[in-house]
Amino acid sequence: MNAPAEHPIVVDEFPALRRSLRVSIVTETYPPEVNGVARTLACVVEGLRERNHEIQLIRPNQSKAETRGEQASDDVLFHEVLMRGLPIPRYPHLRMGLTSKKTLVSLWARRRPDVVHIATEGPMGWSALQAAVQLKLPVCSDFRTNFHAYSKHYGMGWLHKPIMAYLRKFHNLTACTMTPDEGLRQELTDYGFHNVEVVSRGVDTRLFDPARRSAALRQSWGVAPDDLVVLHVGRLAPEKNLGTLTMAFEAIRRVQPRARLVLVGDGPSRKELQARCPDAIFAGMRHGEDLAAHYASGDLFVFPSVTETFGNVTLEALASGLPVLAYDYAAASQLVQTGRHGALAPFGNMNDFVQLGARLAADPAALHEMGRQAREAACQASWERIISRIEGLYHALTEGRPLPQPESAPARPRLAV
Incomplete structure (x- = not known):
């Protein structure tokens, strides 16, 4: 009788384990x-x-x-x-x-x-x-x-x-x-x-999540459920190009008069910004779940910086379900498609940046859909x-x-x- 055939040997079925370093x-x-x-x-x-x-x-x-x-x-x-x-x-x-x-x-x-x-x-x-x-x-x-x-x-x-x-x-x-x-x-x-x-x-999508949206936090800002909250997170400093942020918000407010600007962070430009935007909410430094709730309680993330190597806040905002308005470089260039997750202005073009802010604010329904797609895009950024x-x-x-x-x-x- 012929001997039964042996089972074939499977080689490299599992990848070799790399040594610890x-x-x-x-x-x-x-x-x-x-x-x-x-x-x-x-x-x-x-x-x-x-x-x-x-x-x-x-x-x-x-x-x-x-x-x-x-x-x-x-x-x-x-x-x-x-x-x-x-x-x-x-x-x-x-x-x-x-x-x-x-x-x-x-x-x-x-x-x-x-x-x-x-x-x-x-x-x-x-x-x-x-x-x-x-x-x-x-x-x-x-x-x-x-x-x-x-x-x-x-x-x-x-x-x-x-x-x-x-x-x-x-x-x-x-x-x-x-x-x-x-x-x-x-x-x-x-x-x-x-x-x-x-x-x-x-990005940590378990921490930065639209589910952290807080009606109580928004109420503390003095905004109604349907009011537009424009959010900025970052250091309040000259290199963050915050003059463009205030100009964009002024254009947004001409479209949405009840819009509110919320700034999370601190820095040397705070007093100047408070004088220029007396109605803005200056939330100061926030951390952990509190920071995540601030992100998720906004409606549009506006980030005019032109000095980023990446811009982690862009990714955190997207994960929190916020459409992003930014310049077309760094993280925004990788992650944001205009009309799908927010809008990108040509790098350094302030006029386009400001106009795009007004156009986004003019269509709340589209903005909401962009926020949903922003979350989906951020979930692809796996650590x-x-x-x-x-x-x-x-x-x-x-x-x-x-x-x-x-x-x-x-x-x-x-x-x-």
Whole structure:
């Protein structure tokens, strides 16, 4: 008798498990500080921990109550090292880290990371870069804040060239620089940056959800159920181009006289804005579920900034079910289709921006439908996909392989309002 045939051997039915990495992340901002960089890094750290990577977070102490030195943690995959911090001029709520290259060389020589990820380019980032180069550690960086663009908004346009020269030198000493969109990647490449990789951003759709809309909150703003609430979330500062916001709101109010402007955030321009918009609601800094309720209780998100590297607030607004009016670049360019999720004005064209605001406000039914589609679009921005992309870059750096390319996004038609 013939022997029974053996079952065929199935090869590569499951993908090979990647080894866990020891990652040292160096940043000069982290929660509870409130800004897009801090929130994004917290999501990255959490995502990497969920994939069983060991994270060492090096950051400045954020208050006198925090003691410098390594901090213990119940989680063996996460520990923090706090360094001396000083307030940043004009940004007193943020701190720059002050530590020496020698300190970091000693720290990493005792427990060598597989890869160093430098998220900010301040003094601490520079020391970390020098230490990583000395120890021949794989190192990558983020380009997250347009400091070179901010200079002109503070009367220091002459600093643009030296700031850009420093940033180029900094990032070109790393194996790759992560940036959140293709437009900025091309801009940096044109400036002479090498090995720039696109790594987009995600959003917590469980936190930022239209279901958090609050009738009580809207009532506290003095608006009726059918009144239009125009929302802005962000730092109240010159680089956010808030003059265009007030002009757009004035145009909206000519169409919807009962419209109300709500500004979430704080900053040096607050007093000027209060004088210009005495009827606006200045909600101040908001966090967590309270912030999410403020988003969801608005009707139209207006974001006129022209200095973003990405603009996390755009994605948070979309996830909260708000149509977005913004300029056609950064996050808005990736995520917003005019007529479907809000409207995009040509970059820097203030007149078009203002006119689009009035046109959106003129059709409340269409605005409501755009909000529904905005939520659907935001739900496609998965943190899982983004963490996988970062993990792939780490492994390529540690293994000396070519950097993996991101998934290409399909071309999007531009629709008329």
